[in-house]
Amino acid sequence: MNDICFPPQNTLLTAEQALSRIRQTIQPISGSETVALSLALGRTLAEDVFAAIDMPPQRNAAMDGYAFAAAGLSGNADFSLRMVGTSWAGKPFVGTPDQGECVRIFTGAVVPDGADSVVAQEQTHAGADCVRFSAPCLFHKNIRPAGSDFKAEEKLLHAPRKLNPRDIGLLAAAGVAAVKVKRRLRIGFFSTGDELAPLGSELDIGQIYDSNRYLLAALLADPSFEINDLGVVKDDPQALEAMLVSAAAHHDALLSTGGASVGEADYIKQVLEKCGQINFWKLAIKPGKPLAFGKIGGCWFFGLPGNPVAVLVTYHKFVKPGLDHLLGALPRPTLELRARSESELRKVPGRCEYQRGILKQGENGEFTVTAAGPQDSHQLKVASMANCFIVLDTDCAGVSRGDWVLVEPFSIDL
Ligand SMILES: Nc1nc2c(c(=O)[nH]1)N[C@H]1C(S)=C(S)[C@@H](COP(=O)(O)OP(=O)(O)OC[C@H]3O[C@@H](n4cnc5c(N)ncnc54)[C@H](O)[C@@H]3O)O[C@H]1N2
Numbered sequence: 001m002n003d004i005c006f007p008p009q010n011t012l013l014t015a016e017q018a019l020s021r022i023r024q025t026i027q028p029i030s031g032s033e034t035v036a037l038s039l040a041l042g043r044t045l046a047e048d049v050f051a052a053i054d055m056p057p058q059r060n061a062a063m064d065g066y067a068f069a070a071a072g073l074s075g076n077a078d079f080s081l082r083m084v085g086t087s088w089a090g091k092p093f094v095g096t097p098d099q100g101e102c103v104r105i106f107t108g109a110v111v112p113d114g115a116d117s118v119v120a121q122e123q124t125h126a127g128a129d130c131v132r133f134s135a136p137c138l139f140h141k142n143i144r145p146a147g148s149d150f151k152a153e154e155k156l157l158h159a160p161r162k163l164n165p166r167d168i169g170l171l172a173a174a175g176v177a178a179v180k181v182k183r184r185l186r187i188g189f190f191s192t193g194d195e196l197a198p199l200g201s202e203l204d205i206g207q208i209y210d211s212n213r214y215l216l217a218a219l220l221a222d223p224s225f226e227i228n229d230l231g232v233v234k235d236d237p238q239a240l241e242a243m244l245v246s247a248a249a250h251h252d253a254l255l256s257t258g259g260a261s262v263g264e265a266d267y268i269k270q271v272l273e274k275c276g277q278i279n280f281w282k283l284a285i286k287p288g289k290p291l292a293f294g295k296i297g298g299c300w301f302f303g304l305p306g307n308p309v310a311v312l313v314t315y316h317k318f319v320k321p322g323l324d325h326l327l328g329a330l331p332r333p334t335l336e337l338r339a340r341s342e343s344e345l346r347k348v349p350g351r352c353e354y355q356r357g358i359l360k361q362g363e364n365g366e367f368t369v370t371a372a373g374p375q376d377s378h379q380l381k382v383a384s385m386a387n388c389f390i391v392l393d394t395d396c397a398g399v400s401r402g403d404w405v406l407v408e409p410f411s412i413d414l
């Protein structure tokens, strides 16, 4: 048995079995590079990141107001203090206010030594050089201690985290100008099919536009991926083999669409078996049944079905998690919600279905979902209107209006 094959597949794999095979089989890449923080969004950390400084570096004011020492003052009566200077953000007050004195201070400015309280200006009445504080006046407030966000040498982020916008802000605050990240995956993709015409051309009878390559390019738009559009391959086994063999030499992963089923012009499985190794083909899901996964030389291969909605489903459920695994990124949790179905949903037992739905949240907080339209796997307009998959498990025999269903929104950042 070769190194990526599992025992022969007599039955259709479940989605869970297929994903676990993908994760068990794919070995994450090891290469890394250092990139400027401004280019690091969506990249995967290759090493942990530590803070070089305390944040804030010194204690500072959380409000525009006045800073002073509370000792000897009563917060339960009005009192007045003499203003002896100003602490600006970026231009601290030099000196120490004595008893009976205060310093004008602005949000983010360093709190002068000796002061232990900042009172917001709304609770004061400022005169020429004197400030009156109205009772009740809270002391020991509105000061952010040094290091209250994070401390120097603290581990801020663990590898292999995929950096999100909040992480980028955090690392900038910590003065981290560059980070070591996993190198980008080189991913090639192509369509197969004699019926495919390029955008901008007039369609002959029997032709359709090649939407899958555009869909895939959009799905693959990820800073961790360097994508390469390899065009269209005709329904011809020699041409397909030539493409697979030559492209496999230059990519970490290859994706194709079409030709994955059992028709006489469907060559993906036989050519993959000839020039590479097949791990699985055919899943008990709808749409997306004829998904092929394997390897050609050192390159991972996903042969997606031709139907555009099957491309959408198999990309989200298998290809993206597989590519994230190849990158070495942590698996992302799948956000699953329970929603009340406002549509009757037709389904026959046998395959898990990913129907396209429109998820809404009512004023009472309850999620509801409606079918985005008819559920054929060529219907991209319905997929475009949808914002979620309605996941109906293998045994489900249909859903009545008002039933609770499981829903997976398309976009999440977890
Ligand atoms: N006898 C059987 N027929 C089919 C089965 C089956 O099990 N037995 N499975 C069906 C399922 S499920 C799917 S999905 C499709 C997948 O077939 P292929 O992967 O071989 O894809 P094609 O036959 O090449 O194309 C299917 C469909 O998609 C259109 N297509 C293909 N490429 C593109 C593209 N780049 N852009 C837009 N549309 C594309 C193509 O014209 C076909 O309409 O097989 C079922 N049949």
Ligand code: MOO
Binding pocket: 285, 286, 287, 288, 289, 290, 305, 307, 309, 310, 377
């Ligand atoms: O992948 Mo097919 O589109 O299951 O019907």
